[in-house]
Amino acid sequence: MNLILISVATMGGLGALFAFILSIANVKFKIEEDPKIEKILEALPGANCGGCGHASCRNYAEEIVKGNASINACVVGGESIAQGIAKIMGVELKSTEKKIAFVHCRAHNGEKMKKADYEGIKKCSAADMILGADLACCYGCLGYGDCEDACLFDAITMVKGLPEIDIVKCTGCGSCVKACPRNLISLEILNRDVQYKIACASLDKGKKAREICLKSCIGCGICERICPFDACHMINGLPYIDERNCQGCGVCAQKCPRDVIVEIGMNE
Amino acid sequence: MKIVLLFLSAALVNNFVLRYFLGICPFLGVTGRIESAVAMGFATTFVMTLTAAIIWFIDYFVLFPFHLFFLEYVAAILVIASLVQFLEMFIHKNSPTLYRALGIYLPLITTNCSIFFVALLIPLRGYNFIQSIIFGFGAGMGFTLVMFIMAGIREQLDFADVPKPLQGAPITLIIAGLLALAFMGFTGLISA
Incomplete structure (x- = not known):
């Protein structure tokens, strides 16, 4: 009986002591x-993709509350989530734009020439x-799928050595x-049904290219x-399409002898 | 000299992770990146050292005078849980980034068996107060060292061409086994 009392007392005492210290710390x-x-x-x-420019979703949420970040910066969530945040913060929402990733290369395996055999690490980085390993073109897609690995939304699949982007899944x-x-992927704002983009990044001279x-x-x-x-201009040997002037007629894509101007759009 | 030997014994020869296979949960869970692994190691070292000191006091001034040997386990759990709570508050306040990096593994220090092992071994081996602290600290530093080595290897492993069936946990366990073999080389250094 005595033993039980002592054990209860000591454990109770220790517990109370620790509780006291913890409550002070709290x-x-x-x-x-x-x-x-x-x-x-x-x-x-x-x-936690970082598309908004913050380290994590939590970081972004903290910055919104502090007033340092705009409520529609989350490219993944788009309009619906921005509206949810607007409700929480009690502010009005301005419209958001849908962005998608676009690859500036369209050469599949077999279409791009190899200059060597490559036995190294199978990663683009x-x-x-090592100077682009086996690929002859020093601007084009290496095709080891670093972008596929990086995609958090399963929107990129490698097809014959070239990433294919699912624009429905892509959140930008x-x-x-x-x-x-090789900086071949850029984010493009989708604000029309049909848009034309240059799917090549080669700055090589015509003969070599x-x-x-x-x-x-x-x-x-x-x-x-x-x-x-007057929407298409050659800059440094590559065409550049000015979105402000482009009407989406598609003549450039039809006439391109190398077939490197491609159509992107939501109506596909 | 004895103190140095005790420290080396706890840190290298009888390394908790690779010799006794204690504390495997953070060893496999938090060793993805060097920074968080080392932070976890130091957090564990902190809890281990303080546990060793406090448990020594409780053992020799509270439990043993009253012949309450059977309460050792309960007391150890109490001390460790309180210390981890304290540590969690401290880290949350002073380094929210580290707090988030450690995530669930921080409260899991509570159930880290290596700390419990320290608490139980101290009365068993009859260490005095200084020896207890050195033992706890040495064990913690050994844990940190192994966490650091493992995280370093796993960071390099990201670039290796690991066969598909071995990716993830299997290759990590193989590395752990090889590391344990390597640490057996310290056995000749001192005897326990």
């Missing part, structure tokens, strides 16, 4: 947190470090843009001459 290390942060975090997708977070060592790749821009400039709206 007051001393108390963290004031805005309940809105937790609410916004629940509304966000939670992919590694291959790019930009993870693949960062992953591509023609020799090493079947789907290469040779800088002929037909697109610039033929454009009825």
